[in-house]
Amino acid sequence: MWAHFTMQVSFCRLRTHQWCFLLFNAILFHALLFGADFVEEYLLQSSPATYTDAKVLELRERARKLDMETMKENISMHYAIKCPDICVTSDVFLLSMVFSNPANGTRRAQIRQTWANLTDVKGLLVLTLFVLGTSDSNDIQANVIVESHQHKDIIQGKFNDSDGNLILKMKLMLEWVVTFCPFARFIIKSDEDMFVNYKSLVEYLLGLKRHPDDLYIGRVIHQEMPDRNAQSKDFIPLSQYSEKYYPDYCSGAAFVISQDVARKIFVAFTETNLAVPYAMFIGICAKKAGVVPTHSSRFSGEKHIRYNRCCYSFMFTSAQMQLEELPTIWNEAREGKACSLLETYSGLVSCKALTYLDRFSFFSTGKINEK
Template sequence: MGAPSCRGHGPGAAGLGQSQRRRPAAGAAAGAAAGAAAGRPSRRAPQPPPRQPAGRSGAPHAGTGRHCGEPGGERPATAQAVVRALVGSLRCHPWDPGAALLTLCRLRTHQWCFILFNVLLFHMLLFGADLLEQYFLHSLPLSYTDAKALEIRERARKLDLDPLKANLSHTSSSSVTCSNQEIFLLIVVCSSPENRTRRNVIRQTWGNATGSRGYSVLTLFAVGKAAAASTQLEINEEAQKHRDIIEGSFIDSPQTQTQKMLMSVEWTVTFCPRARYILHTAQDVFVGVASLAGYLLSLTQLEDIYLGRVVHHGVPDRDPQSPGFVPIHQYPEEFYPDFCHGSAFLMSQDVARKVYVAAREVPLAVPPAAFVGICAQRAGITARHSSRFAGEKHISYNRCCYKFIFTSSDMREDELFQDWKETSNGEDCSLLETYYSLVSCKVLTYIDKFKQFNLDRIKNELLHFVN
């Protein structure tokens, strides 16, 4: 038999049948009384057998006179009653889908509204933050009426590259070149000289992508001089072997990260002027090259693209003991302008030129990501927010989720190998699979953050107890 229909099997239908069965009984009793009064023997009218609902759900529960999912013959009137009815149905008939369907068919309108409300609430809790960020961080394009912004844009448009090649201010190694090649996506990874193992892992995983949808992709590494002579020799050998290292003339340290960012922008403008888009990323980030390239191909605006996870109202670090200390005389403003988080952000080639021109009047004391944001603002460029950039968050792995997002931070080396192997197999994900994977990623990411929060709290309490 097929699944039971909604019509005629609800509690209302059952109540109607019982009412109809009671009426003949009452008539028979009246007839018997009349017959007795007339001196005739009374005869009880035959009782029709009680009707049972179709399917196994109509069988009485053992030990009771009630049907499964139908306590007391009354229809459930509250959310708790709905839950009890569903549980009772599953307890009586755990393998009967018809019983569950029959129970759902008995729900009233307000009970369906209660279920739909909880489904919507669940999705809002998962994706509401991203939607709010997308809405509130969607800045309007800046106007170019400011004379300084117009001057920066004009100088960037007429930038002469030949003097730059002969007189680079920060770069001491230019063995890598792509001037004769048109690059669709240039990825510059900010790396430390000592972290050779991580660079090799990136070369074997997502950095190994040389093309996407017929467009060329190139991955390079930006480093400074190593403090140790032995490490510097290894850097020189690595640069000669792979020819993918951009090396600065400064010592690589936490205080020179903004200088490294400026060096990489200068090198890009000088030696890779035909790169259409430039992605700056940290060395602990997973990059979904295919999904990012597919998004860039769908863009209709080809200029003034400055894209990432936007940081709104970033506060300068005023602690003199901190490595990121920013003196007031270097940057007197209370907040930074909107800028893209430094874990990964994307610029078009024209934005790289404008940032390079505007950088001459911006102090290097500010953090590298905020430095780019200040330069972009002075050139009349607005940071654009995309929640597919993870920022500093580590996204819990799911294959279809990682095929949709652009980045995930704080990746271990073994994770990079496994995730890249599974996401680069060429199998596409359907819309339903992508939806399920995003829900799964969100839930697991929140659980991981909650666990990490509890671990940090326990560590702080232990340290406080020890001290």
């Protein structure tokens, strides 16, 4: 007890330069954790300079007048499974389109039982669908058809499901949205290895101060350079894309667009022929349509965020989720226990610090399950 008292007295008697040293280290610690997010959030936002371009204005007008009714019959040939009536009688606030591989039926089942099981937030409808290509395996394809009949939540295109066909998959998604679900106010595209927090995302969208048109929000990638290494599988020759940088774009792992942006990017998609990675392709089409991406650090991008209940209640997404993680996270989220401002702050510090340390293999911090 005397030792504890002595320690308190010594701490109180720290000299000015010692207090400054402690304060500097505290500031440095927070700068390392949150500095990059701050810079991205406030200093790297693009400006909508393309709105005055005549070609942009003409494309936006064509998107506004887009009439998919006359095209419904013609585009049916693009789909193996299309679920055309699922949005007809629904006032969908958030339409969630999850990119999935046909073989991953177990993961889709886990998603349905966890974060996609939430269909109502503040009285607003959230609808989750899975977007697939086809499989070379007859058995897998037969299982997908059975799964579709059971759950009625699968959209499947007539192309092989592969990384090389992600642009086709994105075009199929946009085409389906503007044709069969044109009144969904917002659309989130995510990958099947994600955890998506519908509650915090819907609350954020409801609180937008700006008009919801032209919304394209996610973790923005700024000034990404095309891969000019001829030996790389992602090599982009100058003849294919000559600019020094790609336009700013949202990480393809997860992003949100408004219904009007789905229409604008879809029109741009039909007029753009570039062999670039699909997330960059979306950014190029968005620029053609005069749509500027908005950055939010609450999207994880392709990073896996180490679990903390209050951190996850604030974040919109986390990537690279293991199947065994989802039930625990969902059960705690479903309990709805609110986090105080201090708990949210400490949770963000905890999960960001551990996520940062995960970059280094010699820091094996293991899994956490903090309450």
